[in-house]
Amino acid sequence: MQKIILFLLIIFSQIIFGQAKITENEKFAATCKVWGFLKYYHPKVANGEVNWDKQLLEKLPKIEKAQTKEEFSLVLENWIDDLGPIKEIAPIATPKNVEFFDKNFDLSWFNNKLFSKKLSKKLKFIENNRFQTTEEFGPGFDAMKNVKNYFDLDYTNKDSRLLMLYAYWNLIEYYFPYKYVMDQKWDLSLEQALPSIVDAKSEIDFYIAIKKLAVKINDSHTETQIYSISSLSRRFNYFPATGKIIDEKLVVTEILGDSLAEASNIKIGDVITKINGKTIKELIQENRDLICASNEPKFLDKVVSPILKSNSENVTVEFLKDGKYETKSMFWADYHDSHRNEFKKGAIKKKEKFKLLDNNIGYVNMGEIKPRHIPDMIQALKSTKAIVFDMRNYPNGTYEDIAKFLNSQEKTFAIYTYPYPNYPGRYIWTEGSTCGTENKDNYKGKVIVLLNEDSLSQSEWTAMCFQTAGNTTIIGSQTAGADGNAMDLDFKGFHTRYTGIGVYYPDKRETQRIGIVPDIEVKPTIKGIQEGKDEVLDRAMQFIQEGV
Incomplete structure (x- = not known):
């Protein structure tokens, strides 16, 4: 049976x-x-x-x-x-x-x-x-x-x-x-x-x-563009400034269109709470599934751009000032049209590549300095007690020359995983990158690196290199968390990209999504922005002077 x-x-x-x-x-x-x-x-x-x-x-x-x-x-x-x-x-x-x-x-x-x-x-x-x-x-x-x-x-x-x-x-x-x-x-x-x-x-x-x-895919390298469709190729209009999201509010941090900002009395430190009747929190949520980022700080950085653009020239914006809310009817313009606004004029302000600050402290803007400027930078700052490398931006391939100045010997600072074509889906560990050289006259002062969500890819990789100097302190906040080369991909009417190789510390610690972890965490505040302070740089000065 x-x-x-x-x-x-x-x-x-x-x-x-x-x-x-x-x-x-x-x-x-x-x-x-x-x-x-x-x-x-x-x-x-x-x-x-x-x-x-x-x-x-x-x-x-x-x-x-x-x-x-x-x-x-x-x-x-x-x-x-x-x-x-x-x-x-x-x-x-x-x-x-x-x-x-x-x-x-x-x-x-x-x-x-x-x-x-x-x-x-x-x-x-x-x-x-x-x-x-x-x-x-x-x-x-x-x-x-x-x-x-x-x-x-x-x-x-x-x-x-x-x-x-x-x-x-x-x-x-x-x-x-x-x-x-x-x-x-x-x-x-x-x-x-x-x-x-x-x-x-x-x-x-x-x-x-x-x-x-x-x-x-949760990758800050990923940008997607839709093009070649007539209904999507319309021109957008923009708020005459950019900003940073803090506590679900959008704080103006940089004026991009001088005359337009002046016409609407827009100033650095202004706090935006609503656009066309929608709160910043609601606008963030609307874009949640349209913006790719490795972590929340980078997402909040990326979301500012779509929030501050509109299909219309006429936009209502609610501001919070001195505890009171004020709604303005504003004119937004297409910044590509130089006849209608001055976005380009506001964006090309000359920035210093390096300088000597008070108390014998050096400062280097890593987004501005280029390899040809490094010898002059070394000559000017080699006798300082500390150098602040501001990497809240994207460097210009200067890591190698600077690392030879900072390091006393050659060191490995990053290792990689590469796809293995003979067994797709599997990856292999590869030899890493080194920086520095034998140099008894290397820089002996404190090395400070400033990072935040604008520190992406080469910024993060360069920070890993500078950490090998041994006297390096990272100050700031979580970086973009996308380290490795970017691979571009195009289809008809569509472009995207993704990170192509894995980047790790020599001990195999991860960097993707995590970013470069600061030794001292500092984030800008609304109050600090309104007072014109660079709170991250200020904290670096305090650390250099007091050691804590």
């Missing part, structure tokens, strides 16, 4: 597998993963012998017709079989002296509940006998596999939208080094994005859906 029951259960389970319905979202998500895996792993596909994008467009109608898990698996199995036999080369030897970084690596989805055992075995066999290349990751490496037809696709067509989604999602899946520190699993982001991609009524809807997906 027990044998009969067991036999019936097996037959019943097989029937259930064959008849179990599969949703459109499940099919499209699973297809995305299989297509991307084959793109990078299948010897024939990865070698460029087939037009893999075209094959996807040809197979999508069959995938859509599949109603059950069994039918769906069969479509994918036949697709793989049609590519021809794969030469068995397993086991593939790991090169000597290679240390893998596998926090991003996960092919456990081979055992997806939607897949037949036969399909799962085929995928595993391809992994074990994957494409092998002599190409190494570096400048010029094309993770998109030389496919350039995304500019020719019609994104009003659903299948074309799916193709672009699949190409982008798998690029991040296999070639984004920081996938493991995203807020949520990249698989879940795919599942959440698919309905908007599939149901997009226009190219604009589609691009906004892709933009929202890009935000999910």
